[in-house]
Amino acid sequence: MSIKQSELNKQVNEALKKAAKLFSWSFSRGFLFCKKGDLFFYVYISSIKNIKKLALSLYYKWYDFDNVFWDILDLQENKKKPLSFHAAGVWTMPGMIIFEQNIDVYEWEGFNFSAQVLDTVKKINNISDDIASKIKNIDDNIIYVRKLFEQLTAGFPKTTINIDKEELITKIIKKEYASAKNLVETCLAKNDSGGFTKNGKNFYQMAQNFLVL
Incomplete structure:
Protein backbone atom coordinates (compact mmCIF):
# COMPACT_ATOMS: atom_id res chain seq x y z
CA MET A 1 0.00 0.00 0.00
CA SER A 2 1.30 3.46 -0.93
CA ILE A 3 2.41 5.67 1.96
CA LYS A 4 0.27 8.75 2.61
CA GLN A 5 1.59 12.32 2.42
CA SER A 6 0.55 12.88 6.04
CA GLU A 7 2.71 9.95 7.12
CA LEU A 8 5.66 11.30 5.13
CA ASN A 9 5.26 14.69 6.81
CA LYS A 10 5.15 13.02 10.21
CA GLN A 11 8.34 11.07 9.59
CA VAL A 12 10.16 14.15 8.28
CA ASN A 13 9.10 16.19 11.31
CA GLU A 14 10.20 13.48 13.74
CA ALA A 15 13.60 13.32 12.03
CA LEU A 16 13.87 17.13 12.09
CA LYS A 17 13.18 17.26 15.83
CA LYS A 18 15.98 14.78 16.53
CA ALA A 19 18.44 16.57 14.25
CA ALA A 20 17.56 19.96 15.74
CA LYS A 21 18.57 18.81 19.22
CA LEU A 22 21.90 17.46 18.01
CA PHE A 23 22.90 20.72 16.32
CA SER A 24 21.29 23.21 18.75
CA TRP A 25 18.59 24.37 16.35
CA SER A 26 14.92 24.74 17.24
CA PHE A 27 11.96 23.04 15.57
CA SER A 28 8.48 24.44 15.04
CA ARG A 29 5.64 23.53 12.67
CA GLY A 30 7.76 21.74 10.11
CA PHE A 31 10.83 23.98 9.97
CA LEU A 32 14.12 24.55 11.77
CA PHE A 33 15.47 27.90 12.92
CA CYS A 34 18.27 29.42 14.96
CA LYS A 35 19.98 32.71 15.71
CA LYS A 36 23.75 32.86 15.28
CA GLY A 37 25.23 36.18 16.33
CA ASP A 38 23.33 38.89 14.47
CA LEU A 39 21.97 36.49 11.87
CA PHE A 40 18.78 34.47 11.79
CA PHE A 41 18.61 31.20 9.83
CA TYR A 42 15.64 29.02 9.01
CA VAL A 43 15.18 25.83 7.04
CA TYR A 44 12.23 24.22 5.31
CA ILE A 45 12.45 20.51 4.53
CA SER A 46 9.49 18.84 2.89
CA SER A 47 8.72 15.47 1.37
CA ILE A 48 7.07 15.59 -2.05
CA LYS A 49 5.31 12.26 -2.42
CA ASN A 50 4.37 12.18 -6.09
CA ILE A 51 7.77 13.15 -7.50
CA LYS A 52 9.70 11.29 -4.78
CA LYS A 53 11.91 14.10 -3.56
CA LEU A 54 12.99 15.51 -0.23
CA ALA A 55 13.26 19.27 -0.78
CA LEU A 56 15.41 21.56 1.37
CA SER A 57 15.70 25.35 1.43
CA LEU A 58 17.96 27.33 3.81
CA TYR A 59 17.31 31.05 4.32
CA TYR A 60 19.01 33.78 6.31
CA LYS A 61 18.57 37.44 7.24
CA TRP A 62 20.06 40.04 9.53
CA TYR A 63 18.10 39.51 12.75
CA ASP A 64 17.33 43.18 13.39
CA PHE A 65 15.84 43.60 9.91
CA ASP A 66 12.57 42.34 11.37
CA ASN A 67 12.70 44.73 14.32
CA VAL A 68 13.11 47.78 12.08
CA PHE A 69 10.53 46.37 9.66
CA TRP A 70 8.03 46.15 12.53
CA ASP A 71 8.87 49.70 13.64
CA ILE A 72 8.09 50.95 10.13
CA LEU A 73 4.77 49.09 10.02
CA ASP A 74 3.93 50.02 13.62
CA LEU A 75 3.84 46.37 14.65
CA GLN A 76 6.10 46.59 17.70
CA GLU A 77 4.05 43.89 19.44
CA ASN A 78 5.66 41.37 17.09
CA LYS A 79 8.95 41.90 18.92
CA LYS A 80 7.44 40.02 21.86
CA LYS A 81 6.59 36.96 19.78
CA PRO A 82 8.65 33.73 19.99
CA LEU A 83 11.84 33.46 17.97
CA SER A 84 10.06 31.18 15.49
CA PHE A 85 7.92 34.14 14.41
CA HIS A 86 10.95 35.56 12.56
CA ALA A 87 10.63 32.61 10.17
CA ALA A 88 6.92 31.84 10.12
CA GLY A 89 5.26 35.19 10.79
CA VAL A 90 3.21 36.72 7.98
CA TRP A 91 4.53 40.23 8.71
CA THR A 92 8.28 39.62 8.56
CA MET A 93 11.17 40.54 6.32
CA PRO A 94 11.78 37.79 3.77
CA GLY A 95 15.00 35.87 4.10
CA MET A 96 17.56 35.36 1.36
CA ILE A 97 17.88 31.80 0.15
CA ILE A 98 21.45 30.55 0.51
CA PHE A 99 21.19 26.82 -0.12
CA GLU A 100 18.76 24.48 -1.87
CA GLN A 101 18.83 20.74 -2.35
CA ASN A 102 16.46 18.17 -3.79
CA ILE A 103 17.16 14.62 -2.65
CA ASP A 104 15.82 11.93 -4.96
CA VAL A 105 14.02 9.08 -3.24
CA TYR A 106 13.74 5.75 -5.04
CA GLU A 107 10.99 4.43 -2.77
CA TRP A 108 9.43 6.09 0.29
CA GLU A 109 8.83 2.72 1.92
CA GLY A 110 12.02 1.87 3.76
CA PHE A 111 13.56 5.32 3.21
CA ASN A 112 15.83 6.22 6.13
CA PHE A 113 14.42 9.63 7.06
CA SER A 114 16.47 9.91 10.24
CA ALA A 115 19.84 9.34 8.56
CA GLN A 116 19.10 11.49 5.52
CA VAL A 117 17.69 14.42 7.50
CA LEU A 118 20.54 14.21 10.00
CA ASP A 119 23.10 14.38 7.19
CA THR A 120 21.24 17.29 5.59
CA VAL A 121 20.92 19.28 8.81
CA LYS A 122 24.62 18.72 9.50
CA LYS A 123 25.36 20.23 6.09
CA ILE A 124 23.15 23.29 6.59
CA ASN A 125 24.54 23.79 10.09
CA ASN A 126 28.05 23.93 8.64
CA ILE A 127 26.92 26.35 5.93
CA SER A 128 25.25 28.65 8.46
CA ASP A 129 28.30 28.51 10.75
CA ASP A 130 30.51 29.54 7.85
CA ILE A 131 28.27 32.47 6.89
CA ALA A 132 27.91 33.61 10.50
CA SER A 133 31.70 33.60 10.87
CA LYS A 134 32.12 35.85 7.82
CA ILE A 135 29.33 38.38 8.40
CA LYS A 136 30.54 40.42 11.36
CA ASN A 137 28.52 43.61 10.93
CA ILE A 138 25.71 45.26 8.98
CA ASP A 139 28.10 46.32 6.20
CA ASP A 140 29.28 42.75 5.68
CA ASN A 141 25.66 41.71 5.58
CA ILE A 142 24.48 44.06 2.86
CA ILE A 143 27.52 43.16 0.74
CA TYR A 144 26.51 39.50 1.01
CA VAL A 145 22.86 40.32 0.26
CA ARG A 146 23.96 42.11 -2.92
CA LYS A 147 26.10 39.13 -3.90
CA LEU A 148 23.16 36.75 -3.47
CA PHE A 149 20.95 39.09 -5.48
CA GLU A 150 23.50 39.23 -8.31
CA GLN A 151 23.53 35.44 -8.40
Missing part, protein backbone atom coordinates in the same frame (compact mmCIF):
# COMPACT_ATOMS: atom_id res chain seq x y z
CA LEU A 152 19.73 35.39 -8.50
CA THR A 153 19.45 37.88 -11.35
CA ALA A 154 22.18 36.10 -13.30
CA GLY A 155 20.07 32.95 -13.25
CA PHE A 156 16.70 34.69 -13.55
CA PRO A 157 17.25 38.00 -15.38
CA LYS A 158 13.51 38.72 -15.60
CA THR A 159 12.87 38.37 -11.87
CA THR A 160 10.71 41.08 -10.31
CA ILE A 161 12.32 40.59 -6.91
CA ASN A 162 14.57 43.37 -5.60
CA ILE A 163 16.53 44.08 -2.42
CA ASP A 164 15.37 47.65 -1.89
CA LYS A 165 13.83 46.82 1.50
CA GLU A 166 17.14 45.33 2.64
CA GLU A 167 19.02 48.39 1.37
CA LEU A 168 16.56 50.74 3.09
CA ILE A 169 16.58 49.03 6.46
CA THR A 170 20.37 48.85 6.35
CA LYS A 171 20.47 52.62 5.87
CA ILE A 172 18.07 53.12 8.79
CA ILE A 173 20.14 50.87 11.07
CA LYS A 174 23.23 52.88 10.11
CA LYS A 175 21.31 56.14 10.72
CA GLU A 176 21.85 57.23 7.10
CA TYR A 177 18.45 58.89 7.08
CA ALA A 178 18.93 61.26 4.14
CA SER A 179 20.00 58.39 1.92
CA ALA A 180 17.11 56.30 3.25
CA LYS A 181 14.60 59.02 2.35
CA ASN A 182 16.02 59.25 -1.17
CA LEU A 183 15.65 55.50 -1.63
CA VAL A 184 12.04 55.61 -0.40
CA GLU A 185 11.23 58.37 -2.91
CA THR A 186 12.81 56.33 -5.70
CA CYS A 187 10.76 53.26 -4.79
CA LEU A 188 7.55 55.27 -4.58
CA ALA A 189 8.26 56.81 -7.99
CA LYS A 190 8.49 53.26 -9.39
CA ASN A 191 5.14 52.40 -7.77
CA ASP A 192 6.88 49.73 -5.73
CA SER A 193 4.67 48.69 -2.81
CA GLY A 194 7.43 46.77 -1.09
CA GLY A 195 5.16 43.73 -1.05
CA PHE A 196 3.22 44.85 2.02
CA THR A 197 0.12 46.98 2.54
CA LYS A 198 -1.36 47.96 5.92
CA ASN A 199 -4.33 50.26 6.54
CA GLY A 200 -4.33 51.42 2.93
CA LYS A 201 -0.63 52.32 2.86
CA ASN A 202 2.16 50.31 1.30
CA PHE A 203 5.52 49.60 2.87
CA TYR A 204 7.35 52.57 1.33
CA GLN A 205 4.58 55.01 2.19
CA MET A 206 4.81 53.85 5.79
CA ALA A 207 8.61 54.06 5.64
CA GLN A 208 8.27 57.65 4.43
CA ASN A 209 6.11 58.47 7.45
CA PHE A 210 8.51 56.63 9.76
CA LEU A 211 11.47 58.67 8.53
CA VAL A 212 9.64 61.94 9.21
CA LEU A 213 9.15 61.08 12.90
Whole structure:
Protein backbone atom coordinates (compact mmCIF):
# COMPACT_ATOMS: atom_id res chain seq x y z
CA MET A 1 0.00 0.00 0.00
CA SER A 2 1.30 3.46 -0.93
CA ILE A 3 2.41 5.67 1.96
CA LYS A 4 0.27 8.75 2.61
CA GLN A 5 1.59 12.32 2.42
CA SER A 6 0.55 12.88 6.04
CA GLU A 7 2.71 9.95 7.12
CA LEU A 8 5.66 11.30 5.13
CA ASN A 9 5.26 14.69 6.81
CA LYS A 10 5.15 13.02 10.21
CA GLN A 11 8.34 11.07 9.59
CA VAL A 12 10.16 14.15 8.28
CA ASN A 13 9.10 16.19 11.31
CA GLU A 14 10.20 13.48 13.74
CA ALA A 15 13.60 13.32 12.03
CA LEU A 16 13.87 17.13 12.09
CA LYS A 17 13.18 17.26 15.83
CA LYS A 18 15.98 14.78 16.53
CA ALA A 19 18.44 16.57 14.25
CA ALA A 20 17.56 19.96 15.74
CA LYS A 21 18.57 18.81 19.22
CA LEU A 22 21.90 17.46 18.01
CA PHE A 23 22.90 20.72 16.32
CA SER A 24 21.29 23.21 18.75
CA TRP A 25 18.59 24.37 16.35
CA SER A 26 14.92 24.74 17.24
CA PHE A 27 11.96 23.04 15.57
CA SER A 28 8.48 24.44 15.04
CA ARG A 29 5.64 23.53 12.67
CA GLY A 30 7.76 21.74 10.11
CA PHE A 31 10.83 23.98 9.97
CA LEU A 32 14.12 24.55 11.77
CA PHE A 33 15.47 27.90 12.92
CA CYS A 34 18.27 29.42 14.96
CA LYS A 35 19.98 32.71 15.71
CA LYS A 36 23.75 32.86 15.28
CA GLY A 37 25.23 36.18 16.33
CA ASP A 38 23.33 38.89 14.47
CA LEU A 39 21.97 36.49 11.87
CA PHE A 40 18.78 34.47 11.79
CA PHE A 41 18.61 31.20 9.83
CA TYR A 42 15.64 29.02 9.01
CA VAL A 43 15.18 25.83 7.04
CA TYR A 44 12.23 24.22 5.31
CA ILE A 45 12.45 20.51 4.53
CA SER A 46 9.49 18.84 2.89
CA SER A 47 8.72 15.47 1.37
CA ILE A 48 7.07 15.59 -2.05
CA LYS A 49 5.31 12.26 -2.42
CA ASN A 50 4.37 12.18 -6.09
CA ILE A 51 7.77 13.15 -7.50
CA LYS A 52 9.70 11.29 -4.78
CA LYS A 53 11.91 14.10 -3.56
CA LEU A 54 12.99 15.51 -0.23
CA ALA A 55 13.26 19.27 -0.78
CA LEU A 56 15.41 21.56 1.37
CA SER A 57 15.70 25.35 1.43
CA LEU A 58 17.96 27.33 3.81
CA TYR A 59 17.31 31.05 4.32
CA TYR A 60 19.01 33.78 6.31
CA LYS A 61 18.57 37.44 7.24
CA TRP A 62 20.06 40.04 9.53
CA TYR A 63 18.10 39.51 12.75
CA ASP A 64 17.33 43.18 13.39
CA PHE A 65 15.84 43.60 9.91
CA ASP A 66 12.57 42.34 11.37
CA ASN A 67 12.70 44.73 14.32
CA VAL A 68 13.11 47.78 12.08
CA PHE A 69 10.53 46.37 9.66
CA TRP A 70 8.03 46.15 12.53
CA ASP A 71 8.87 49.70 13.64
CA ILE A 72 8.09 50.95 10.13
CA LEU A 73 4.77 49.09 10.02
CA ASP A 74 3.93 50.02 13.62
CA LEU A 75 3.84 46.37 14.65
CA GLN A 76 6.10 46.59 17.70
CA GLU A 77 4.05 43.89 19.44
CA ASN A 78 5.66 41.37 17.09
CA LYS A 79 8.95 41.90 18.92
CA LYS A 80 7.44 40.02 21.86
CA LYS A 81 6.59 36.96 19.78
CA PRO A 82 8.65 33.73 19.99
CA LEU A 83 11.84 33.46 17.97
CA SER A 84 10.06 31.18 15.49
CA PHE A 85 7.92 34.14 14.41
CA HIS A 86 10.95 35.56 12.56
CA ALA A 87 10.63 32.61 10.17
CA ALA A 88 6.92 31.84 10.12
CA GLY A 89 5.26 35.19 10.79
CA VAL A 90 3.21 36.72 7.98
CA TRP A 91 4.53 40.23 8.71
CA THR A 92 8.28 39.62 8.56
CA MET A 93 11.17 40.54 6.32
CA PRO A 94 11.78 37.79 3.77
CA GLY A 95 15.00 35.87 4.10
CA MET A 96 17.56 35.36 1.36
CA ILE A 97 17.88 31.80 0.15
CA ILE A 98 21.45 30.55 0.51
CA PHE A 99 21.19 26.82 -0.12
CA GLU A 100 18.76 24.48 -1.87
CA GLN A 101 18.83 20.74 -2.35
CA ASN A 102 16.46 18.17 -3.79
CA ILE A 103 17.16 14.62 -2.65
CA ASP A 104 15.82 11.93 -4.96
CA VAL A 105 14.02 9.08 -3.24
CA TYR A 106 13.74 5.75 -5.04
CA GLU A 107 10.99 4.43 -2.77
CA TRP A 108 9.43 6.09 0.29
CA GLU A 109 8.83 2.72 1.92
CA GLY A 110 12.02 1.87 3.76
CA PHE A 111 13.56 5.32 3.21
CA ASN A 112 15.83 6.22 6.13
CA PHE A 113 14.42 9.63 7.06
CA SER A 114 16.47 9.91 10.24
CA ALA A 115 19.84 9.34 8.56
CA GLN A 116 19.10 11.49 5.52
CA VAL A 117 17.69 14.42 7.50
CA LEU A 118 20.54 14.21 10.00
CA ASP A 119 23.10 14.38 7.19
CA THR A 120 21.24 17.29 5.59
CA VAL A 121 20.92 19.28 8.81
CA LYS A 122 24.62 18.72 9.50
CA LYS A 123 25.36 20.23 6.09
CA ILE A 124 23.15 23.29 6.59
CA ASN A 125 24.54 23.79 10.09
CA ASN A 126 28.05 23.93 8.64
CA ILE A 127 26.92 26.35 5.93
CA SER A 128 25.25 28.65 8.46
CA ASP A 129 28.30 28.51 10.75
CA ASP A 130 30.51 29.54 7.85
CA ILE A 131 28.27 32.47 6.89
CA ALA A 132 27.91 33.61 10.50
CA SER A 133 31.70 33.60 10.87
CA LYS A 134 32.12 35.85 7.82
CA ILE A 135 29.33 38.38 8.40
CA LYS A 136 30.54 40.42 11.36
CA ASN A 137 28.52 43.61 10.93
CA ILE A 138 25.71 45.26 8.98
CA ASP A 139 28.10 46.32 6.20
CA ASP A 140 29.28 42.75 5.68
CA ASN A 141 25.66 41.71 5.58
CA ILE A 142 24.48 44.06 2.86
CA ILE A 143 27.52 43.16 0.74
CA TYR A 144 26.51 39.50 1.01
CA VAL A 145 22.86 40.32 0.26
CA ARG A 146 23.96 42.11 -2.92
CA LYS A 147 26.10 39.13 -3.90
CA LEU A 148 23.16 36.75 -3.47
CA PHE A 149 20.95 39.09 -5.48
CA GLU A 150 23.50 39.23 -8.31
CA GLN A 151 23.53 35.44 -8.40
CA LEU A 152 19.73 35.39 -8.50
CA THR A 153 19.45 37.88 -11.35
CA ALA A 154 22.18 36.10 -13.30
CA GLY A 155 20.07 32.95 -13.25
CA PHE A 156 16.70 34.69 -13.55
CA PRO A 157 17.25 38.00 -15.38
CA LYS A 158 13.51 38.72 -15.60
CA THR A 159 12.87 38.37 -11.87
CA THR A 160 10.71 41.08 -10.31
CA ILE A 161 12.32 40.59 -6.91
CA ASN A 162 14.57 43.37 -5.60
CA ILE A 163 16.53 44.08 -2.42
CA ASP A 164 15.37 47.65 -1.89
CA LYS A 165 13.83 46.82 1.50
CA GLU A 166 17.14 45.33 2.64
CA GLU A 167 19.02 48.39 1.37
CA LEU A 168 16.56 50.74 3.09
CA ILE A 169 16.58 49.03 6.46
CA THR A 170 20.37 48.85 6.35
CA LYS A 171 20.47 52.62 5.87
CA ILE A 172 18.07 53.12 8.79
CA ILE A 173 20.14 50.87 11.07
CA LYS A 174 23.23 52.88 10.11
CA LYS A 175 21.31 56.14 10.72
CA GLU A 176 21.85 57.23 7.10
CA TYR A 177 18.45 58.89 7.08
CA ALA A 178 18.93 61.26 4.14
CA SER A 179 20.00 58.39 1.92
CA ALA A 180 17.11 56.30 3.25
CA LYS A 181 14.60 59.02 2.35
CA ASN A 182 16.02 59.25 -1.17
CA LEU A 183 15.65 55.50 -1.63
CA VAL A 184 12.04 55.61 -0.40
CA GLU A 185 11.23 58.37 -2.91
CA THR A 186 12.81 56.33 -5.70
CA CYS A 187 10.76 53.26 -4.79
CA LEU A 188 7.55 55.27 -4.58
CA ALA A 189 8.26 56.81 -7.99
CA LYS A 190 8.49 53.26 -9.39
CA ASN A 191 5.14 52.40 -7.77
CA ASP A 192 6.88 49.73 -5.73
CA SER A 193 4.67 48.69 -2.81
CA GLY A 194 7.43 46.77 -1.09
CA GLY A 195 5.16 43.73 -1.05
CA PHE A 196 3.22 44.85 2.02
CA THR A 197 0.12 46.98 2.54
CA LYS A 198 -1.36 47.96 5.92
CA ASN A 199 -4.33 50.26 6.54
CA GLY A 200 -4.33 51.42 2.93
CA LYS A 201 -0.63 52.32 2.86
CA ASN A 202 2.16 50.31 1.30
CA PHE A 203 5.52 49.60 2.87
CA TYR A 204 7.35 52.57 1.33
CA GLN A 205 4.58 55.01 2.19
CA MET A 206 4.81 53.85 5.79
CA ALA A 207 8.61 54.06 5.64
CA GLN A 208 8.27 57.65 4.43
CA ASN A 209 6.11 58.47 7.45
CA PHE A 210 8.51 56.63 9.76
CA LEU A 211 11.47 58.67 8.53
CA VAL A 212 9.64 61.94 9.21
CA LEU A 213 9.15 61.08 12.90
